[in-house]
Amino acid sequence: MKLQGKTILLTGGTDGIGLRLARQLREKGAMLIVTGRNPERITAAEAEGFEVIPADLAGPDGIAAVIAGLGGRAIDILINNAGMGADHDFRVAPPVPEDDERTLWLNLHAPIRLIAALMPVLRARPEAMIVNVTSGLAIAPSAGAPLYCATKAALRSYTQGLRAQLKGTGILVLEALPPVVDTAMTAGRGNKKLSPEECARQIIAAMETGKDEANVGMVKVLRAVYSLSPALARSIMLRF
Template identity: 65%
Template sequence: MQLSGKTALVTGGTDGIGAQLIRQLRDKGVTVITSGRNPERCAATRADGFEVIEADLGTPQGVAALIAAVAGRTIDILVNNAGTSADHDFRNQDLPDLPTADAGIFLNLNAPIHLITALMPTLRSRPEAMIVNVTSGLAIAPRAGGPVYCATKAALRSYTQALRRQLRGSNIHVLEALPPVVETKMTAGRDNRKMPAAECARQFVAAMERNADEANVGLVKLLQVVHSISPKLARSVLIRF
């Protein structure tokens, strides 16, 4: 895709990978609209010259507010980047916070589906359009410590693959971006080797420019190779974590 001159809606652009992504897209000549739920981070992103819509996409009301805010706007690219790792682990003694888990499920899975549905008419109207769904390497093989997160990302991966088939031959290209563990607030405290968010975003943008079906970033490339040879081996490696 030729990015210059396009308008993109990028969810979760006030922090982490999204914060790097909106800046790199702007550098490519893209007009960026983004969303966030933290007032301070939203204000800081606005101060950097971005249009920011404050909305909690972990709730139906937040998704509806974002859809209403962009109604009638010309949008060429939708990037469903916002996500959370809110989870539970029954190996610990405390019972999980189910409302928090429910909000995580809505944010990671329901919100992208709602946004795609709402924006489909405007995307169809553009000469060239793109949907980017950010999943995870854990959509391929889960880890024991993140059952809810892994389940939502696996579900979004499945949805993305089916959506790509539906839109085959149309003006809308569907890209799945699969990051590894990235250096963000969400992964703070983990001992894993982490990729800088700026490099992850750079690889996303490169995949958009070449109309790739998947952006397998960092160690996810190796995971894909292992999974193609032996899905059982890939699962056995990651499930321990």
């Protein structure tokens, strides 16, 4: 898909992978509308010239805020990028129910709700695209983050089913599967992390070529191992 001139709604676009996506997509000539919830990051993104819709997508009010902020405008591409992880490791401490609920909402419910709300808008465009950012952990989970893995695996399944539904329409459906990326969410989690700039570059390349999946960085290796032996891939990842 040619990105120049496309209007893109990008969730979680004021930090991390999302901010790098926004910057690189703008360089391609796209028009960006991003969402964010941190006031300081919103101000910084606005200072860069981005339109920001303030919205906390970890609950139903955030969906309403995004739809209201769009004001009925047409969009060509929806990128569901916003996400979070909750500590959910019984070996360390009991999980916090409120954190679990926010993770479920932000990682799974919000993308599904936004897709449903914006489907008529996307169907009306000559060509359109939905990009769901999941994770390499959607392929094989880690023991340390079962709730996060579950939300990403569920979104992966939803994305695959949605792609089949929309086959033959003008709406492409891309799943982006990043590895561990050097963002605030992964602070203190190992040293071998992909830069958010490179992660964004690979996702955008997949958008431009119309791929179904963007296996980013080391996820390509995980995907290859899984294709040979799902059990081996799971056993490797469950060590983490």
